[in-house]
Ligand code: AMP
């Protein structure tokens with residue numbers, strides 16, 4: 001196949017609705033231009049805004065950080081280390097990749113370490129009665145992302161959610177008819193409560209996982225290929241498989257699903273004043289961040305686990321170790337598959 005732009009040998013393909021096959025140099029030029037267009041289209045931020053990019057160590061967030069720097073934005077990085085994996089290897093590798101890219105870009109990387117800050121690791125939350133560990137992890141990540149953005153005076157928090165992530169989340173929300181989340185899923189969430197909840201944006205929302213992977217590989221961006229060991233069986237993963245199936249049968253399905261939602265999402269949204277009131281009622285007594293309760297979700301988790309540990313309640317320790325070992329083994333298998341000959 002020939003490159004649509006220069007006629008050279010095409011090596012990378014964009015998703016079907018974009019009708020693009022490109023050679024390596026044209027692809028790595030096209031990708032930032034596409035992101036710049038998305039930023040403009042959704043009015044995500046202005047040239048002088050200070051950005052904080054939440055980088056997990058995966059391809060998407062590292063790619064978007066690299067692109068924003070190429071586009072000339074003032075963009076620092078933030079990594080949240082949750083001590084994941086056997087010997088915390090998954091988190092160490094993730095942080096290392098973030099540090100490598102930070103050094104290459106000559107940009108500051110801020111690191112929040114749950115263990116250093118609260119003497120906790122995410123594995124401590126494996127045995128929560130009514131909550132999957134990923135949900136606790138999400139609460140911590142969202143909390144630290146916003147708190148560090150406020151601390152650092154960032155105007156905007158950028159995440160690496162791509163179109164596959166957004167479609168899978170949307171599908172899950174629709175299947176549960178979760179009106180609260182359906183009212184809040186957008187490429188731009190404006191700042192609220194006098195800037196204490198920072199503006200959040202997703203510049204990759206119209207790019208697929210495959211498109212970002214191709215860019216990361218062509219630019220030699222180092223990233224963690226394995227999935228988080230705790231993510232095995234996560235509903236977003238089965239949602240992604242289901243959507244891949246539909247996309248293969250009918251190319252363009254994901255984009256139509258996502259854009260259709262964006263066009264109609266106002267029907268799920270309560271009036272702005274109601275949103276503002278819901279978030280602004282209280283400040284967390286522990287961390288001072290806006291909260292719907294006296295203690296925010298993240299601080300409640302910290303309190304609960306710190307107390308439990310102090311009382312020596314390591315209930316279910318053996319079961320927890322068994323589950324963690326199974327999750328690590330599954331992740332090793334996934335990593336082997338990811339790096340096998342069929343990997344992109
Ligand atoms: P996920 O929820 O793991 O699919 O990640 C979605 C986005 O959240 C990523 O693209 C990153 O921007 C951000 N993110 C996830 N994990 C971390 C982390 N450990 N530290 C900083 N940002 C993260």
Ligand code: FES
Nearest residue numbers: 133134137228230
């Ligand atoms: Fe948080 Fe897996 S990334 S539990």
Ligand code: ZN
Nearest residue numbers: 284287296299
């Ligand atoms: Zn708090």
